[in-house]
Amino acid sequence: MSQYGTDYEASATAGSPALSSTAAEAATGYRSSRGGAPVVSFKNVSKHYGRLRAVDGLTLDLRQGETVALLGPNGAGKSTSLDMLLALRKPTGGKIQMFGSDPYHAVKSGRVGAMLQSGGLMPEVTVRELVTLVTKLHPKPEPIDTTLRRAGIAQFADQRVDRLSGGQTQRVRFALAICGKSELIVLDEPTAAMDVETRRLFWNSMKEEVAQGRTLLFATHYLEEADQAADRILVINRGRLLADGTPAEIKARAGARRLAFRLDRVDEPFLLGLPGLVNLEIRRDVVQIQSSDSDATLYAILDAGYRPREIEVTSLGLEQAFLAITAEDDRANGHTDATSPDAHDAHERETN
Amino acid sequence: MAGTLALTKAELMRLMHNKRYFIFTVIFPVAIYLIVARSVKSTAYGVTLGAYYMIAMATLGAFSGTLNGNAQRISQEKKEGWIRQLRLTPLPPNAYVVTKVLVSMATTVPAIVIVLLLGRFYGSVHLPAWQWPVIAVTIWFGSTIFAALAVAIGYRFPPDQVQPVTLIIYFVFAILGGLWFPLAGFLGNIGKFTPTYEAVKIGTDVIQGASVSAGLAVGLVIWLGIFTVLAVVAVRSTAETV
Numbered sequence: 001m002s003q004y005g006t007d008y009e010a011s012a013t014a015g016s017p018a019l020s021s022t023a024a025e026a027a028t029g030y031r032s033s034r035g036g037a038p039v040v041s042f043k044n045v046s047k048h049y050g051r052l053r054a055v056d057g058l059t060l061d062l063r064q065g066e067t068v069a070l071l072g073p074n075g076a077g078k079s080t081s082l083d084m085l086l087a088l089r090k091p092t093g094g095k096i097q098m099f100g101s102d103p104y105h106a107v108k109s110g111r112v113g114a115m116l117q118s119g120g121l122m123p124e125v126t127v128r129e130l131v132t133l134v135t136k137l138h139p140k141p142e143p144i145d146t147t148l149r150r151a152g153i154a155q156f157a158d159q160r161v162d163r164l165s166g167g168q169t170q171r172v173r174f175a176l177a178i179c180g181k182s183e184l185i186v187l188d189e190p191t192a193a194m195d196v197e198t199r200r201l202f203w204n205s206m207k208e209e210v211a212q213g214r215t216l217l218f219a220t221h222y223l224e225e226a227d228q229a230a231d232r233i234l235v236i237n238r239g240r241l242l243a244d245g246t247p248a249e250i251k252a253r254a255g256a257r258r259l260a261f262r263l264d265r266v267d268e269p270f271l272l273g274l275p276g277l278v279n280l281e282i283r284r285d286v287v288q289i290q291s292s293d294s295d296a297t298l299y300a301i302l303d304a305g306y307r308p309r310e311i312e313v314t315s316l317g318l319e320q321a322f323l324a325i326t327a328e329d330d331r332a333n334g335h336t337d338a339t340s341p342d343a344h345d346a347h348e349r350e351t352n
Numbered sequence: 353m354a355g356t357l358a359l360t361k362a363e364l365m366r367l368m369h370n371k372r373y374f375i376f377t378v379i380f381p382v383a384i385y386l387i388v389a390r391s392v393k394s395t396a397y398g399v400t401l402g403a404y405y406m407i408a409m410a411t412l413g414a415f416s417g418t419l420n421g422n423a424q425r426i427s428q429e430k431k432e433g434w435i436r437q438l439r440l441t442p443l444p445p446n447a448y449v450v451t452k453v454l455v456s457m458a459t460t461v462p463a464i465v466i467v468l469l470l471g472r473f474y475g476s477v478h479l480p481a482w483q484w485p486v487i488a489v490t491i492w493f494g495s496t497i498f499a500a501l502a503v504a505i506g507y508r509f510p511p512d513q514v515q516p517v518t519l520i521i522y523f524v525f526a527i528l529g530g531l532w533f534p535l536a537g538f539l540g541n542i543g544k545f546t547p548t549y550e551a552v553k554i555g556t557d558v559i560q561g562a563s564v565s566a567g568l569a570v571g572l573v574i575w576l577g578i579f580t581v582l583a584v585v586a587v588r589s590t591a592e593t594v
Binding site: 087107109110112113118119124133137 | 359370431432435444
C-alpha cells in the first residue's frame with residue numbers, strides 16, 4: 001500500500017457511486033444526531049477577485065464537536081474560505097455566521113482559536129512570553145503551563161521565538177490557537193513543516209482538544225490526515241463544495257475499488273455498460289475500471305464470455321477518491337488540466 | 353484595554369532585548385554631544401552651543417528612535433503575519449497601532465532624559481527649574497509625532513524598502529531641522545517648516561526667556577495631523593492584505 005494507504009473496509013455501504021451528501025446524511029444520521037444550532041454556517045458564500053471566483057457559492061454547516069477536514073488542491077479556495085470565516089476578508093456575496101453572530105464579533109469574543117499559514121509570531125521574545133501575551137488577550141484562557149504542555153513546547157519555552165526550527169515554530173503557532181480555550185479551532189495546513197513524529201504528537205494533542213467538546217476545522221493536503229483525523233471531509237475545488245461526508249462516504253462516492261486486467265479484444269461500448277462502473281481507462285490491452293461494486297463488474301465481464309488476464313482488484317484510498325472527484329468536476333467544467341496524470345502517478349505509487 | 357496593556361508590556365520587553373535601538377537613540381546623540389558641547393564657545397538661536405546642542409541631540413535621538421525602530425518592525429511584522437495573527441485574537445482592531453505609538457512615546461524618554469542630564473552636568477546649562485520639564489515635553493511631543501509617520505511607512509513599504517525610505521526622511525528632517533548644525537540662508541528658511549526645527553526652536557526660545565511664537569506650536573500640531581492622516585490611510589488601504 002502507499003504512504004496514504006488506508007484499507008477500505010466500508011465498501012459494503014457504498015450503495016450508489018453518486019452518493020450525494022444528503023443521501024449520506026440520511027444513511028448515517030450523524031449530523032442530525034448532534035442537534036443544536038450550527039457552530040459555523042456558510043450560506044451561498046462567494047469571494048471574487050475581478051473575474052476570478054476564488055470561492056463560488058459555498059454552503060455548509062459545522063456542528064459542535066465535529067472534526068472536519070477541508071480538502072482541496074492548491075488554489076481550490078481553502079485559505080480564502082478560512083480567511084472569510086475568520087473575518088480577515090469580506091465575502092463578495094452570501095452570509096457567514098459563527099456562534100449565531102457575524103465572524104468579526106465571534107473572533108473578538110474569543111470563541112475561535114486559529115492557526116493560519118500566513119500567521120506570524122512576534123520576534124525577539126521568548127516562547128513563554130509570547131504564549132503569555134496571547135493567553136492574556138483571551139477572556140477565559142487555558143493556564144499557560146497547560147498550553148505549553150499540550151503543544152509540546154514546554155522544553156523550549158525559554159528560547160527566543162526567532163531562533164526556533166520550522167517544526168518548533170509550527171507548534172508555537174498551534175499553542176497560540178489553543179491557549180484561549182476557544183470552542184472552535186481553525187487550522188490551515190497545521191502539520192506543514194512537521195516531521196512524522198511531531199505530526200503524530202500534534203494529532204494526539206488535537207484529539208485531547210476535541211475530546212473536550214471543541215469543534216475543529218482544518219485545511220490540509222495530506223490526505224492521510226483527513227482520513228485518520230477527521231470524522232467529516234469537505235472536498236472543494238474551484239471554490240465549490242464537491243463532496244461532504246465521512247471519509248468512507250467520500251471514498252464510496254468516487255467508486256470504491258479499482259479493477260485492472262488485460263484483455264485482447266477490447267470492446268469499449270460493452271465495458272462502458274458494465275454494472276457499478278464509475279470510470280474507465282483503456283491503454284492498449286490494459287483496462288482499468290473504477291467500480292462501486294467490483295464483484296458485479298467482474299462477474300458481468302466473465303458472464304459475457306470474456307477471459308481477462310492478470311486481474312487485480314485494489315482498494316481505492318482517499319487520495320484516488322479525491323482525485324477522481326476533482327477530475328470529474330474538471331471534466332464537467334471542460335477543464336482537462338493536470339489532474340488525470342496525477343491520478344496515474346497516484347495509482348503507480350499505490351501498486352508499487 | 354487589558355489586552356492593549358499586555359501587548360504594550362510585551363513590546364517594551366522586546367525593546368529591552370534589542371541593543372541596536374539604544375545605539376541609534378542614546379549612544380549616537382550622546383557621543384556627538386560629548387564631542388561638540390564644550391569644543392566651541394559660541395551661540396546658536398540666541399543660546400550657548402552647549403544648550404543648543406543639548407536640545408538638538410535630545411530631539412535627534414528621540415525622533416530617530418521613533419522613526420527607525422518602528423517603521424522597520426511594523427513592516428516586518430506585517431510581512432511575517434504577526435499583525436494578521438493578532439487580528440485572530442479578541443484584541444481590538446486598532447490596538448496594534450495604538451500600542452506601537454504608546455511604545456514609541458516611551459522609547460523617546462531615555463534619550464531625552466540622558467541628554468538633558470548631560471547638558472546640565474557636562475554642558476554647563478543652567479536653567480530655572482520650571483524650564484526643564486517644559487523643554488523635555490516639547491522635545492518629546494516634537495519627536496513622538498514621528499511615531500505616526502513610522503506607522504504609515506511600515507504599512508506602506510515592504511521591509512527591504514523601509515530602510516532607505518526612513519534614512520532619507522531621517523537626513524532631511526535632521527539636517528533641515530538644524531539638528532546637526534544651525535542652518536541659515538535658503539535652506540534655513542525651508543527648514544523653519546520642519547517639526548524638528550519647531551521643537552528645537554521652542555526649546556531655545558524658552559531658555560532665552562523670549563516669548564514662544566504660537567506659529568511654532570501650531571506647526572507641530574499640523575505635522576501631527578499630516579502624519580496621522582498618512583498613517584490612517586496606509587492602515588486602511590492595506591486592511592485586506594494584512
